[in-house]
Amino acid sequence: MTALRFDPMLPLWAIYALAALALLIAGFALWRGLQGWAWRGLAGLAAAAALAGPALEIGARAGLSDIVILLDDRSASQTLPGREAQTDAAIEALTRQISDLPNTELRRVTVGDDPDGSLIGTALTRAIAAEPDSRIAGVISVTDGQAHDPSMIPAGAPAPVHTLLTGNPEDWDRRLVIEEAPAFGLVGEEVRIRLRIEDQGAVPEAIVGQSTNLRISLDGGPEQVYAVPPGVSLELPVTPDHAGQNVIQLAFDAPGGDGAGELTDRNNASAVTITGVRDRLRVLLISGEPHAGERTWRNLLKSDAAVDLIHFTILRPPDKSDGVPVNQLSLIAFPTRELFLERIDDFDLIIFDRYRVRGILPPDYYRNVARYVREGGAVLVSAGPEMASVESLNLSPLGEILPARPTGRIIEQPFRPHLTEAGRRHPVTAGLPGAPAENGTRADSDWGRWLRMAEVVPDRGEVVMTGEEDQPLLIMDRVDEGRVAMLTSDQVWLWGRGFEGGGPQLELLRRIAHWSMKEPDLEEEALLADQLPGLGLRITRRTMAETAGPITLTSPDGSETSVDLTETGPGRWTADWQAPGPGLYRLTDGEITRVIVLGPSAPKEFEETVASEARLAPLSEATGGAVMHLSDGIPDLRAVRMGRPASGEGVTGSWIGVTPREAATVTGLSRRPILPGWAWLLLIAGLILTGWLTEGRRGSTR
The missing domain is CATH 3.40.50 (Rossmann fold)
Structure with a gap:
């Protein structure tokens, strides 16, 4: 690499001025007719060039x-x-x-x-x-x-x-493509998943256009099978049946029964997770009479933005005759037929708060409430002294689904509520703030006392809290598809007023209500799976039993692994497990089955394989x-x-x-002046002398 560089001895403006002066002198000499004008100009330009210091820069190159x-x-x-x-x-x-x-x-x-x-x-x-x-x-x-x-x-x-x-x-492959799937859906409302089965590559003639069986299951439940042709988009209706994650597993049978040369079956299955949400929980609260705890239930339910509340208080029973004209009563007629016959299935929970059987509801209405519970509804009875009277709900047709029978005795004695062994396991009462430790007594509790309760004899269900004389205070029971909860005291409002320190009133009542409405986080028998960073899995089993596990995990390739659980709390057993790879995993303990997707159910690498x-x-x-x-x-x-x-x-x-590039790099540079200083002096002097001689000969000739 060679380049011309300059190292001026004077500022550039001075050198430019000298060159310009030389050109002016040459021009003037030309105008005067002097024959040496060119030599004079060249001498001036040579002087300017010498002062500019021109040199050659030579680089040394090395090949790369x-x-x-x-x-x-x-x-x-x-x-x-x-x-x-x-x-x-x-x-x-x-x-x-x-x-x-x-x-x-x-x-x-x-x-x-x-x-x-x-x-x-x-x-x-x-x-x-x-x-x-x-x-x-x-x-x-x-x-x-x-x-x-x-x-x-x-x-x-x-x-x-x-x-x-x-x-x-x-090579060829058949794959399942999920075109559109909702992330959320209302519980009980139909949503649609759009999908298709797609063939890629050199599909064998015997399989082209051949329908295949598409298998669909919700949360590991029974499969539904549909014959689906490839290349056709279809919409699959799915109804989330519970709040929280609803995992829809989709898979189709391998072509020809054994894959018939298909590249892989890793993309023959997929899973869609739809989070079920409730539109609004509809609650019917019937108060048998005004009392101090009535507003407790009303305030709790009205403060929950997810609850639609209808509240009626019986102020004027049919047996009351005080002579007041009907046209002077500012009361709404109790719509018993509409609530308990026509619209009863619209409610998620019915609460009877100190309700007395006074002839307002005919026996058929109570039987309809019992039918509503057996088919998936929920009833919560918050009882007071009326439980021990002849007007008790247990003496109505509703009594056949209630978990306890009253003895007719009212215990008028202050007591502190206490958790039973079952109560320490049940998610409704487990971990309530202020409760005594596992081996603690009533005296160790931070809760305030209640003043009275009804004595009952439990027939079924779980007694999770007790009162005076260890009598049942809170009983939780399942009746066919529905649920029933019974609170045998109307004194919970004392906790809300801070009596003797109070207690977790709102938390307890909220849990009871939401358990009745089948909140997934409050299920006493549940198998949970949470993904940890990477492909880790935390398995949690909640149960009322004293032992749990082991859990059987089925991997995407069909292999099974047994995982033992460790008790981490009353009614709670957990284990951590590392999955070998992404995909759809099935967990079961023989009673409950759960499906979870770790990473993509069909890895992206296997979406398109040809x-x-x-x-x-x-x-x-x-x-x-x-x-x-x-x-x-x-x-x-x-x-x-x-x-x-x-x-x-x-x-x-x-x-x-x-293509060889013949690239090189410069390893060094050297600079060499075009002429040494003495050569410049000789050049300038020679040009001046030549000009003088030229003009001298002209003078002698003349």
């Missing part, structure tokens, strides 16, 4: 080696049958051929698994950007072409980019490279000049080319 980038795709889809062997053979042959090229270095880039799929575009962009453009002689990618970051694939490269595709021409050149071919075409299939053989590697074809067919088969 060429670089060939070799991309090795080792993502999960490359583990499909035959591809791994093709990749190993191609990488080994290309590595050997590149090492045989003179003055050439290899840069190997490996693309592994990523939650977002095969990031081939990102790997290519980074590899090309990491090397100088002047040294890159070629880029070779050994891959199945399934790049999941197409926007990151570069538009061009400084050298040919070749794509060598793994796989075979006869090798394709669609994403990488534009880059190869733009750079003069080639796209070849390794099933046709491993191409030879050649060195070709820039501008010449970089691929072709030879005598021994296909070949691909890299």
Whole structure:
């Protein structure tokens, strides 16, 4: 590398001024007709050039080696049958051929698994950007072409980019595609999932258009089977039946029964998780008479934004005769028929608060309430002294679903509520603030006392709280599909008033109400699975039994693993487990089954498995490279000049080319003046002397 540089002895403006003066003098001499005008001008310009200090800068160069980038795709889809062997053979042959090229270095880039799929575009962009453009002689990618970051694939490269595709021409696959699925749905309301079954690749003639059985199950329940043809989008109606996660498992039978040469069955199944939410919980509160605790229930339910409350208080029973004219009563007629016959199934919970049987409801209405509970409804009885009277609900047809019978005795004695062994396990009462420790007594409790309760004899259900003389205070029971809760005292309002320190009134009543309405977090028999960072799984079993487990886990490949649980609290058993890979896992302890999706149910790597050149071919075409299939053989590697074809067919088969770049780097610089100082002086003096002599001869001639 040689360049002209200047090292001026004077400021540039002075040198420019000297050159301009020389030109003016030469012009004046020309105007006067002096024959030496040109020599005078050249002498002035030579003086200006000498002061500018011109010199030659000479650089010493060293040649650089060429670089060939070799991309090795080792993502999960490359583990499909035959591809791994093709990749190993191609990488080994290309590595050997590149090492045989003179003055050439290899840069190997490996693309592994990523939650977002095969990031081939990102790997290519980074590899090309990491090397100088002047040294890159070629880029070779050994891959199945399934790049999941197409926007990151570069538009061009400084050298040919070749794509060598793994796989075979006869490869084909059938997959399940979820086109649209809602994330949330109202409990009991139908939502729709749009899906299709899609064929890819060289599908055998015997299977083209053949319908397959699509199997659908909700939360591991019974399967529903539909015959679905490939390539047709269909909408699947699904109804979330509970709040929280509803996992819909979708899978279809392998074509031909055994896959018939299908690349993989990892994309034959999928799972959709729909979070069930309740529109609004509808609660009917019937107060038998005004009392101090009535407002407690009303305030609790009105403060819950998810609850629609209808509240009636019986102020004027039919047996009351005080002579007041009807037209002077500002009361609303109690719509008994509409509430207890026509619209009863619209409610999620019916609360009888100190309700007395006074002839307002006919016996058939109570029987309809019992039917409503058996079919999935809920009733909560908050009893007072009327429980021990002849007007008790137990003496009505509703008594057949109540979990306890009154003895007729009212205990008028202050007492502190206490949790039973079952109460420490039941999620409604477990962990209530202020409760005594597991082996604690009533005296250890921080709760205030209640003043009275009704004595009852439990027939069924779980007694979770007791009062005076260890009599049942709170009983929880299930009746067929529904639930019944009974509180045998009307003194819970004392906690809300802070009597003797109060207690967790709102929390207790909220839990009772929401358990009655089947809140998933308050189920006493539940199998929970929560995903931990990575593919970890925390299994939690809530039960009223004294032991739990083990849990059987079924992996996506059908293998089963047994996991033992450890007790971490009353009625609570847990275990942590690390899953071997993403997918759909089924958990069961023989009684409860749960399904959970860890990562994608069908990994992104297996969404599309047939090798394709669609994403990488534009880059190869733009750079003069080639796209070849390794099933046709491993191409030879050649060195070709820039501008010449970089691929072709030879005598021994296909070949691909890299272009030597002959790049170099400057290792040193030297500067040499064009003329030494004495030479400049001789040049200037000679020009002046020549001009003088020229003008002198003219004078002598004259």
